[in-house]
Amino acid sequence: MKKIVKIIGIVLGSILALLAGFCIYVAISGVPTYDPPTISNLKVDVTASRIARGEAIAQIQCMSCHADKDNRVTGKYLAEVPDLFGKLYSKNITQDTEKGIGNWTDGELIYFLRTGVRRDGSYAPVMPQYPNMADEDIRSVVAWLRSDRFPVQASKQEPQASELSLISKVLTHTLMKPLPYPQTLVASPDSNDTIALGKYTADAIGDCYSCHSGDLIDQDKVHPSTSKGYYGGGIEMVGDGGKKVITANLTFDQETGIAKTYTKEQFIRAVRMGVRPDGSILNYPMEPKLSLSDREVGAIYDYLKTVPKIRNNVAQKNAELQLARK
């Protein structure tokens, strides 16, 4: 008997020592770096239509994390990220050659947007990756970054460096990884196929699932629809003034999803203008997505009808939060 206790003790002790060792290693080594990638020297043609499309995408993606109060993409503090993950700042992505991305090549930008890895092999865990954005759309984003539009004009302003918590660092050694660079063309959806357009707009452009699924970290970025709790919502986020907000259940579950609340027209209004059917305003970080067209958002609604229904009573959780606050 004593012997068994001793053995168990030794095993548990070793596991704890290993874990402690791992945490110390992670705390010291920080975010892992990878081999510097081989990057193609493709060059993006900057055309007026690409700039316009790139700007529409940037307005719902890049601007929300990178734009300062003057609407320039000089980087900022990401207040909506729970403290658990540390104090996170985005970066200056204006055309400045020193503080911004002025001396990145088009190939390096696209490689980074797809994989999360910079030319020197360093990895940016918080910046979303865009594995499913069509080649044409990702080139449009680059065209916008190269354009003479106001937000991207060179600026030397610079945010603080991020301070990742130990939990975030552990995540970058476990769940959060760079994505592989796509080996084939990523095609645009057939715009006559409403469901395909809706899925593409929601998953690849709007990144809606990343907030409206079951977990903020445990997600499949390459195959979003296999993510845990896909569109079932329920993630707690930090809204304006530190207020807690919970992401909505966007599935068509009759009791707890959006089926009851929203007609297609009301859904389009909520997503584009940020207003619910009852006139209440949606809280940050659910920002109005005006740059998506009625057709694109309508297509998201049609697509959500096809997504497996999830029973998740977010309204109930919201009510509990209200009570807890009192």
Ligand code: HEC
């Ligand atoms: C959820 C917030 C978020 C969104 C959305 C976002 N970024 Fe970022 N981005 C970040 C953060 C945070 C960093 C800094 C990462 C780091 O320091 O490791 C970053 C870093 C970058 C960098 C690297 C800059 C450097 O000097 O290393 C580029 C380029 C970039 N983002 C471009 C974009 C573009 C283009 C878009 C839109 C398609 C975009 N980002 C959308 C948060 C975001």
Ligand code: HEC
């Ligand atoms: C950065 C995280 C984030 C992203 C990205 C996001 N949402 Fe949201 N969304 C939220 C949060 C948080 C709420 C809850 C807001 C509240 O309760 O006031 C919300 C609420 C909503 C609602 C309102 C539901 C209700 O309760 O009445 C709809 C509709 C919605 N989102 C659709 C979308 C669509 C479509 C997309 C993609 C185009 C999207 N969201 C992207 C965070 C996000």
